[in-house]
Amino acid sequence: MTDFLLATAGVILFTVAVGLVRILSGPGDADRMMAAQLIGTGGIGALLLIAAATGARGVDDVALGLALLAAFASAAFVNSAAPAEGPDAADGQ
Amino acid sequence: MSVLQALDIGLALLAFAVAAWTIFARGAFAATVGYVVYGLLLSLVWIRLFAVDVALTEAAIGSGVTGILLISAAARLRGGETAGDEKSLSGAARLFTAVLCALVALALAGVVLLLPDQGPSLAPQSMQHLPETGLGNPVTAVLIAYRSFDTMLEKVVLVLAVVGVWSLAADRYWGGAPGEARAERPEPTLAFLAQVLAPLGILVGVHIFWVGADEPGGAFQGGAILAAMWMIVMMARLTEAPQTNAFWLRLTLVAGPVVFLTAGVAGAIFAGGFFAYPPGFAKSIILFIETFMVLSIAVTLPMLVAGPPRREPRQ
Amino acid sequence: MSLISDLFSIAAIGAGVFFFLAGTVGLLRFPDALSRLHALTKADNLGLGLVVLGLLPLSDSLLAALKLVAIWALVQLAGATAAQLVGRAVRRKGSAA
């Protein structure tokens, strides 16, 4: 069972790695943000599998923290990417 | 080769490849996203090193909060970096640099390989004195009891960094709120996310702080998650960034180090040594200090990310 | 009994890995950003959901199991909102250009 869990963690990391190669190179910044999202989900999956296989303590809290912060990179991207919108932005220029 | 070893090698290669992407990518934004991805991989590596406390810190600060900081900066700097008058290194200088850096890396790798299998360790000492602190997590004990002086100074560094960031404000903005005035209408999706996430996140942050006494977790990690929740609420425009001359803000910023230092001085008077905790009361004092540290961290990190004041202060 | 729960875990986790693979294939094959986003969110969240489902019988306590479900729910929320946010950014840029 342990080897199965570790092997699936490895497969997930591998598929994530292949996906990363595709979207880190773009073309657009939105694609790149998807890379952060992809590694978030895949990383949490691999983390949970590794934790179940190696029995390391407290790893579920790490996964919980990562899950909480999973959308933050995208939120920061959207928040800063459109500064020229809205009425108030004009007088800052 | 066992499955675990294969997984470790794969993880190491992936982390290294993403790091290399961060250095060699064309655009600054692509490199920044690469760095965020790398931070997440790094917390997996820390799990494999059985350093769960570090993994939690890396997940919350190294990947989460730093990610917000760097991605916001990269998105804001777009366009400025395309200036063609950068003085790039010539090919020969680049090669020379690469060779020198490779030598540094090789020397370090040599040191890593030369380390004895059973290195010198302070683990026995830290376990031996653990009962005196009343804690169950030796990493927390190192941070708040054995090496509390370091941790106190680190809190001071955080305050100094806030002072440094605020000092970059123009004179007329001094004391005002950070961040430009922007669209009042919040992005509805972002507002929804913040409304759902913030209460849950506060719960998780307090949980991670509280279990930190005995399990992996602690003041930094819990405080960083609380900080992230304040950031998402500000990003969603559900609340405004506070004025930097607000008394409560400045008080909370310095509360952690001040309480910590006071406890240290009190130790010198009542327990016979600077930062000594009287036997029997150690755990209560540690939790008291940590509570203020969590508050300070939860306020300091968002202020560092928000940047210098950019609006004139209201009276 | 333990054999049955082990078989359940293996089946669920295996199915989860399949969806991770499907998501990556979608990322590689789909032509534009919005459909890649679609592949990413659908497949990944289902993948993680099945992995969590498979890990549930292996967890030591009820609290640990609840935490696993909470992690999955949070990732669902994050995935859905991030996809919305990034998707809007793509559309905004598309209409401006």
Added chain:
Amino acid sequence: MTSATLAGLVGAALVGLGLYGLVANPQPLRKILAFNLMGSGVFLVFGIVARKGAAVGLQADPVPQAMVITGIVVAFAASALAVALVLRLFEDTGQVTLNPEAWTKPPEDGAEAG
């Protein structure tokens, strides 16, 4: 080779990689990224020292771990200050460059001496 040694080797490689980026990348934001990479490489080397100090039932020596935690927080504070400086430079000059000759050019539109 143990996983700890492997992580240590990655750490060593990261220090080299980060150092190269710090010297060779002209853009300040890239330098900040490179500096952080270098830092995390050093942390990983600490990680292997902690792992090799496993004793008395602990799987890693807590002292280097605590130092890394402190280090991560301090690295964040330094990065935040550096980012604030770069953003201020961009505001004042409309450029993101450390090349002083470029600063003397009139700022582009959108930039305002703040």
